[in-house]
Amino acid sequence: MFNVVLFNPQIPPNTGNIGRLCVNAGAKLHIVKPIGFDIGEKAVKRAGLDYWYKLDLTVWENTDDFLKNINIDKCHFATTKTDKPYFKAKFNMGDYIIFGSETKGIDENILNKYKSRCITIPMTKEGRSLNLAVSSGIVLYEAIRQNFINGKLRMKNGKLTGINE
Structure with a gap:
């Protein structure tokens, strides 16, 4: 299982879409406070459709608590x-x-402390950033692809298997 972590999410539909992504990819979602909206807000659940109750979710009080x-x-x-x-x-x-x-x-202090652990999605000079839900999907499915090729994941009847092993 992979873990998708959101530090201080601000937009409910992004978080809902990422929750749906995690359910379908067999990933756990970690949300690190502060959160810019009520986690029970209808918009989050609407974006996650009927997936939100299936989500493996942990909410952390702050970044320091998560990192330690x-x-x-x-x-x-x-x-x-x-x-x-x-x-x-x-x-x-x-x-x-x-x-x-x-x-x-x-936070730049975190990025500077863990420079060797930083990754990016290449973009043209025209763009500043990608949507958070899109970015999460791109990177999560690369992680799945790598582990599929390495034999840690399999497909059976069109579904991923071995993801929670």
Whole structure:
């Protein structure tokens, strides 16, 4: 299982869509406070449709609490402030794919502390960033692709298997 982490999400439909993505990809969602909306808000559930109740979700009180309770060596920090493309990172089952808020990204102190763990999605000079839900899907499915090729994941009847092993 992979872990998708949202530091301080601000837009309910993004979080709902990411929740739906996690359910379909067999990933766990971690939301790190502060959150810019009520987690029970209808917009989150609407964007996640009927998937929200199936979501494996953990809500953390703050970034420090999250970072001291996980293995940093299993983290990938998504940012526009690095030159390492996400497809050059090696993803293993259990890794954390971390995204910052839609408005501010990940705190620069964290990015500077864990520079070697930072990844980016290449874009042209015309763009500033991609939508958070789109970015989450791009990187999460690269992690799945790598583990599918390496034999850790399989397909049976059109569904991923081995994802929770």
